Amino acid sequence: xxxxxxxxxxxxxxxxxxxxxxxxxxxxxxxxxxxxxxxxxxxxxxxxxxxxxxxxxxxxxxxxxxxxxxxxxxxxxxxxxxxxxxxxxxxxxxxxxxxxxxxxxxxxxxxxxxxxxxxxxxxxxxxxxxxxxxxxxxxxxxxxxxxxxxxxxxxxxxxxxxxxxxxxxxxxxxxxxxxxxxxxxxxxxxxxxxxxxxxxxxxxxxxxxxxxxxxxxxxxxxxxxxxxxxxxxxxxxxxxxxxxxxxxxxxxxxxxxxxxxxxxxxxxxxxxxxxxxxxxxxxxxxxxxxxxxxxxxxxxxxxxxxxxxxxxxxxxxxxxxxxxxxxxxxxxxxxxxxxxxxxxxxxxxxxxxxxxxxxxxxxxxxxxxxxxxxxxxxxxxxxxxxxxxxxxxxxxxxxxxxxxxxxxxxxxxxxxxxxxxxxxxxxxxxxxxxxxxxxxxxxxxxxxxxxxxxxxxxxxxxxxxxxxxxxxxxxxxxxxxxxxxxxxxxxxxxxxxxxxxxx
Numbered sequence: 337x338x339x340x341x342x343x344x345x346x347x348x349x350x351x352x353x354x355x356x357x358x359x360x361x362x363x364x365x366x367x368x369x370x371x372x373x374x375x376x377x378x379x380x381x382x383x384x385x386x387x388x389x390x391x392x393x394x395x396x397x398x399x400x401x402x403x404x405x406x407x408x409x410x411x412x413x414x415x416x417x418x419x420x421x422x423x424x425x426x427x428x429x430x431x432x433x434x435x436x437x438x439x440x441x442x443x444x445x446x447x448x449x450x451x452x453x454x455x456x457x458x459x460x461x462x463x464x465x466x467x468x469x470x471x472x473x474x475x476x477x478x479x480x481x482x483x484x485x486x487x488x489x490x491x492x493x494x495x496x497x498x499x500x501x502x503x504x505x506x507x508x509x510x511x512x513x514x515x516x517x518x519x520x521x522x523x524x525x526x527x528x529x530x531x532x533x534x535x536x537x538x539x540x541x542x543x544x545x546x547x548x549x550x551x552x553x554x555x556x557x558x559x560x561x562x563x564x565x566x567x568x569x570x571x572x573x574x575x576x577x578x579x580x581x582x583x584x585x586x587x588x589x590x591x592x593x594x595x596x597x598x599x600x601x602x603x604x605x606x607x608x609x610x611x612x613x614x615x616x617x618x619x620x621x622x623x624x625x626x627x628x629x630x631x632x633x634x635x636x637x638x639x640x641x642x643x644x645x646x647x648x649x650x651x652x653x654x655x656x657x658x659x660x661x662x663x664x665x666x667x668x669x670x671x672x673x674x675x676x677x678x679x680x681x682x683x684x685x686x687x688x689x690x691x692x693x694x695x696x697x698x699x700x701x702x703x704x705x706x707x708x709x710x711x712x713x714x715x716x717x718x719x720x721x722x723x724x725x726x727x728x729x730x731x732x733x734x735x736x737x738x739x740x741x742x743x744x745x746x747x748x749x750x751x752x753x754x755x756x757x758x759x760x761x762x763x764x765x766x767x768x769x770x771x772x773x774x775x776x777x778x779x780x781x782x783x784x785x786x787x788x789x790x791x792x793x794x795x796x797x798x799x800x801x802x803x804x805x806x807x808x809x810x811x812x813x814x815x816x817x818x819x820x821x822x823x824x825x826x827x828x829x830x831x832x833x834x835x836x837x838x839x
Contacts, residue, residue, distance in 0.1 A: 454482065455502045455524055455622075462508040462566065464623030465524045471544065471620040472533050473581065475611035480524045480546075480622055481533040501525040506583065506623035507548040508566040509558075515551035520583045520609070522546070524622055537613025542577045544620040545570055546608060550584030556707065557730040557760065559589065561631045564596060566624035568645055569638045571600045579617065581608040592709055599652040631733070631764035642767045649736055653712055655719040660742040663837040672836055674700040674829070675718060677707065677726030677734070683749055685727070686783070686819045694822040698829055707731035723832045727818055728753050732761050735770060741839045743771040743832040747820070750782040751812030752798040771835045775828050783817040 455465040465480070472481040507519040527533055547567060552558035571578050578601050582590070585607045590597065597605065608615070627634045635641040650658065661672050674695050678685060685691060692702045703721065707730075708714035718724065718737035725745035726732050735744050744765045748757050757774065765772045779785055779795045788794045793801055794811060802808040 454526070455504060457502065457504075459510075459626075460628045461510060462624060462626045463504055463510050464506070464570075464621060464625060465502070465504055467524075467620050467622070469619065471617045472536060473544065473546065473608065473615045473617070473620070474534055475581075475583075475608040475615075478520055478522045478583070478609075480522060480620070482524065482526045483530055483533070484526060484528065500527070504622050505548070506546055507551040507562065508624045508626040509551055509562050512551075515558075515562075518550040518584065519548045520550065522583070522622060534614045536616035539616045540579055541618065542579050542603070543574060544579045544581055544615070544617040545624070546581040546583065546620065546622045547624050548584045549582050549586040549589050553586050553589050555730050557631075557733045559593070560733050560736065562626075563589075563624070564593060565631065565633065565645060566626040567600065568596075568648065569627075569633060569640060570621055570625045572640060572648070574601075576600060576602045579603050580605045581615070582606070583609050585609060592711060595652045595712060596649070599648060629763065630760050631736075632767055642764070643769055646736060646740075646768055649715070650719070653715045653719075653737070655715060655737065657719050657739040660722040660739045660839070661836060662839060663833065671699055671701040672722040672833065673720060674702050675721040675724045676702065676704045677724060677731050678704055679727060679729060679731065680706060682814050682816065683727040683729055684817045686817050687822070690822045691820055691825070694826055695829055698826070698833065700829070707734055722836060723829075728757050728761070735761065735765055736768065738768075738770055740769050741771065741836075743773060743835050745773045745775060745828060745832065747818060748774060748776045749812065749816050749818055750777065750779060750784055750795065750798065751808065751816070752802050753812075771832075771839070773828055773831060773835075775825060777818055778821065778824070781819055781821050783819065784811070784815070787815070 454467055455463070457463040467480075467482055470483055472483075473479070474481070502524050504522045504524055505516050505519045506522060507515060509515045545567070547563065547570075549563065551562055553563060567580075571580075576599070580597065580601050580603070582605055590605060606615070625638065627637075631642075633640055633642050633645060635644075649655070661670060663672065676685070676688060676691060676695075678688060688704055692704065695702050700723070703717070705714075705717060708717075714734065715737040718734050719739060721738065721742065723743040723745065724735060724738055725747065727747045727749060732744075732746060738744065744761070746757055746761055748754065754776075762772055762774065779790060784794055790796075798812070801811060
């Protein structure tokens with residue numbers, strides 16, 4: 337880059353790198369990223385001479401034709417003469433000599449495009465490597481090889497140092513040590529000589545996405561927020577022309593989500609841990625992208641939204657209903673359908689019969705069901721309902737199958753569940769275009785009243801108990817059921833009817 341700086345006080349021209357001068361904000365869109373050469377004059381601030389050269393009466397004129405070196409020098413000389421100090425007593429001859437001595441000194445700086453690292457380990461919730469060149473994957477050694485030349489090297493290290501390898505755990509909950517303890521580590525290595533890597537045993541013509549089915553797979557909430565949604569974000573762009581490689585394989589997961597997996601890839605999933613041969617791909621993503629928030633997608637960053645994801649679910653499971661019932665347009669007087677999500681072991685409703693009777697008296701058609709791992713069947717049931725209610729837990733993840741503008745009611749047990757309830761389901765449900773209602777039970781509605789006195793910290797200060805996760809889990813998650821006060825809860829179901837009417 338060409339850089340020139342004229343000093344107002346001494347009438348002398350000094351060179352200065354563009355990186356040391358005040359960068360003009362209005363020129364940021366004009367920077368060329370590779371091998372660009374600009375000419376800059378600094379007079380209180382830099383000016384890009386490739387667009388702005390001549391100054392008359394402090395006004396800038398645009399030039400539309402490129403200037404050769406002589407013209408640039410001539411224009412610079414003309415500009416420099418205007419920078420003379422007032423009241424100077426120097427003779428005209430001396431001025432001409434000074435002017436000749438002040439011919440602009442030109443420093444050429446070649447700028448090169450700064451390339452991003454292959455591996456991004458500084459994301460808040462995940463780590464992944466996005467490799468755009470040839471990739472060799474050895475399942476036996478849990479190794480990924482990237483061949484590159486020294487001229488086009490991109491450091492694998494996210495910190496931008498000269499490291500040629502990094503360790504990736506391809507599960508999208510990197511801050512959770514317990515989850516990652518069940519995730520296999522993969523070494524991503526950058527090599528400059530093909531002789532350093534094993535020979536390809538199988539060549540593929542499509543990109544690969546490698547991800548783990550370890551961590552908390554087996555919990556419906558974590559299956560969606562840690563794997564399914566991140567996998568959608570990472571692979572949807574390929575329009576099914578992508579090869580999935582799973583590590584820490586759990587066949588149960590593949591069977592449960594087979595409709596979704598087939599909707600994202602047309603190729604049979606490879607259990608890479610069991611492969612003896614090296615698999616080669618034109619490009620690959622090791623690990624999964626994800627949004628920092630639970631059950632969420634950032635459309636500005638990933639070009640998809642949770643609404644797009646829900647459209648994909650409806651397509652994958654052939655779900656018929658797009659929108660919930662609108663009561664005011666209900667010409668056929670159909671009753672809105674309420675799904676009460678029951679639980680068997682803990683945080684279960686102990687008076688479902690009373691809840692059903694009260695809901696029917698308000699005009700609901702009521703269905704009671706426990707979450708079913710058969711998603712093809714259960715997604716259809718959820719999609720047929722207009723209102724869904726349940727106690728905080730992984731089963732509530734099935735709200736993803738509700739139609740647009742349906743109402744979701746989350747029941748919060750005793751234990752200070754407000755933060756979990758909001759972040760796990762409250763905020764995500766709104767991004768899914770659902771109407772969200774929340775009901776916090778009272779002490780008398782919790783089965784804990786039979787185990788602890790009302791003045792116990794379980795009721796008066798549950799947050800003090802919540803500081804220890806294991807204690808919190810054992811008391812509030814594993815030993816608590818709910819006996820809903822139907823008279824108190826009635827107003828929530830009335831509000832749900834109003835939301836269905838007003839949408």
